[in-house]
Amino acid sequence: MNFLSQYDRTPTDVKFGLVRNWMKSSPDEFFDQLRADRPVLATPECTLLALYSDVVEVLLQPRVFTVQLYQDKMGSYLMAQDDTAVHFREKAIMQAMLNRDDLPRIRDFVGQTAAAILDAAPGRRIDAVNGLTRAVPIALVQEYMGFDGVEPEQLARWSYWNQWDTFHNQPFDGNENAADIHTTTREVNTELRGYLAELVPRRIGEIRAGTDRDDIVTRLLRTVFAEGVGFPMDRLVRNIGGLLIGSVETTSQAAAQALQGLLRRPDELARARAVVDEPTRFDGYVFEALRFDPISPYFFRRCAEDYTIGRGTGRETTIRAGTVVLPLVLSAMFDSAAHAAPLDFDADRPKDKMFHFGFGLHECLGRYIGEVMVPEIVRQVVKRPNARSLGAMEYSEATFPERYEITWD
Numbered sequence: 001m002n003f004l005s006q007y008d009r010t011p012t013d014v015k016f017g018l019v020r021n022w023m024k025s026s027p028d029e030f031f032d033q034l035r036a037d038r039p040v041l042a043t044p045e046c047t048l049l050a051l052y053s054d055v056v057e058v059l060l061q062p063r064v065f066t067v068q069l070y071q072d073k074m075g076s077y078l079m080a081q082d083d084t085a086v087h088f089r090e091k092a093i094m095q096a097m098l099n100r101d102d103l104p105r106i107r108d109f110v111g112q113t114a115a116a117i118l119d120a121a122p123g124r125r126i127d128a129v130n131g132l133t134r135a136v137p138i139a140l141v142q143e144y145m146g147f148d149g150v151e152p153e154q155l156a157r158w159s160y161w162n163q164w165d166t167f168h169n170q171p172f173d174g175n176e177n178a179a180d181i182h183t184t185t186r187e188v189n190t191e192l193r194g195y196l197a198e199l200v201p202r203r204i205g206e207i208r209a210g211t212d213r214d215d216i217v218t219r220l221l222r223t224v225f226a227e228g229v230g231f232p233m234d235r236l237v238r239n240i241g242g243l244l245i246g247s248v249e250t251t252s253q254a255a256a257q258a259l260q261g262l263l264r265r266p267d268e269l270a271r272a273r274a275v276v277d278e279p280t281r282f283d284g285y286v287f288e289a290l291r292f293d294p295i296s297p298y299f300f301r302r303c304a305e306d307y308t309i310g311r312g313t314g315r316e317t318t319i320r321a322g323t324v325v326l327p328l329v330l331s332a333m334f335d336s337a338a339h340a341a342p343l344d345f346d347a348d349r350p351k352d353k354m355f356h357f358g359f360g361l362h363e364c365l366g367r368y369i370g371e372v373m374v375p376e377i378v379r380q381v382v383k384r385p386n387a388r389s390l391g392a393m394e395y396s397e398a399t400f401p402e403r404y405e406i407t408w409d
């Protein structure tokens with residue numbers, strides 16, 4: 001199909017609806033044509049950028065291409081701020097708390113948790129989404145991050161609704177029930193705040209009583225921040241909430257989609273299984289599978305001032321202030337200017353040019369945790385003899401994986 005000629009023939013008011021559908025139903029073919037014929041596609045609602053260099057140019061300029069669209073969803077949380085003092089300070093504090101030296105112990109915990117779940121699955125069969133890819137990050141949030149005394153289903157709900165409202169309930173998503181999604185998210189956030197209002201004083205009491213806990217909530221509350229640092233208790237609590245919201249649904253989607261990507265490619269699966277006991281080699285299969293099916297085909301930014309992209313090239317275009325810009329990260333990961341033989345599945349491909357954990361100022365706070373948690377969940381499945389799926393993955397209305405039945409011998 002020639003997407004661009006159909007696009008050109010379509011009336012202005014329905015052009016973006018078409019684009020949105022193509023990004024969902026046939027992103028690979030659509031993005032191929034964009035890269036070849038119209039790498040900057042200025043639709044009436046959003047401007048799409050299909051080339052690696054343009055995607056990087058945008059993500060490296062947070063003062064021009066801002067996260068203003070996050071503000072309605074996240075208020076003043078660090079992620080909804082660009083290059084501000086709050087973003088700089090709080091990301092640094094949280095990076096220190098999520099000590100990278102913990103990674104081996106996180107990998108062990110994730111591996112043991114996933115293995116125990118799979119061992120206990122009746123009939124060697126499980127819904128990999130609710131049973132595994134959501135369950136494991138929830139367990140990590142409880143154990144490593146310190147969210148105790150709360151049902152796993154609650155933690156899952158709080159992450160799910162926030163992720164839905166922020167990433168798949170923007171004006172350009174065109175959801176008919178956009179207001180309802182936002183309202184429910186506000187309601188679940190009242191529950192989350194209520195839980196944190198109970199957790200924090202309780203944990204402070206435990207610290208005073210001499211607990212030897214060393215989870216992230218405890219680390220945050222044990223640390224004395226001088227007033228001059230500018231990290232008062234309300235900001236600390238907000239950042240605890242961010243840990244949960246960021247961890248669960250993202251990990252679940254990435255692990256489920258990477259798993260499906262491998263189970264659908266028997267040759268690659270066999271090669272991955274051959275190195276299943278060498279995580280440094282195995283993990284490349286997971287991130288490469290995710291390159292073909294990342295958690296989102298695009299990021300989104302609001303342009304704060306007129307900006308000319310593709311300067312001096314045939315695609316030179318001025319993006320007007322106020323325009324929503326979609327850096328098409330899926331397309332960028334298939335741009336042959338950045339990736340050798342992009343259509344090939346190459347488990348040794350350098351992951352630095354992938355966008356699985358964002359890029360630039362807003363690069364994921366949980367990147368290093370995600371980088372061990374996502375592949376380790378998949379690895380535990382691949383280790384099972386003849387691991388296979390029993391059908392295609394089902395998605396929820398929020399476009400997150402909801403059900404993926406797998407089995408093994």
Ligand code: HEM
Pocket residue numbers: 078079080091242243244246247248250251254295299300355356357358359361362363364365366367369370374
């Ligand atoms: C421990 C778990 C995680 C936590 C606590 C977390 C938290 C965060 C935070 C706070 C940000 C915003 C950073 C900033 O604005 O400077 C972020 C960005 C991001 N995260 Fe994570 N995250 C986690 C796991 C994941 C996983 C597993 C994925 C996907 C595989 C992911 C994908 C992303 C992406 C793509 C962005 C960039 C969004 C953008 O540029 O607009 N995250 N994450």
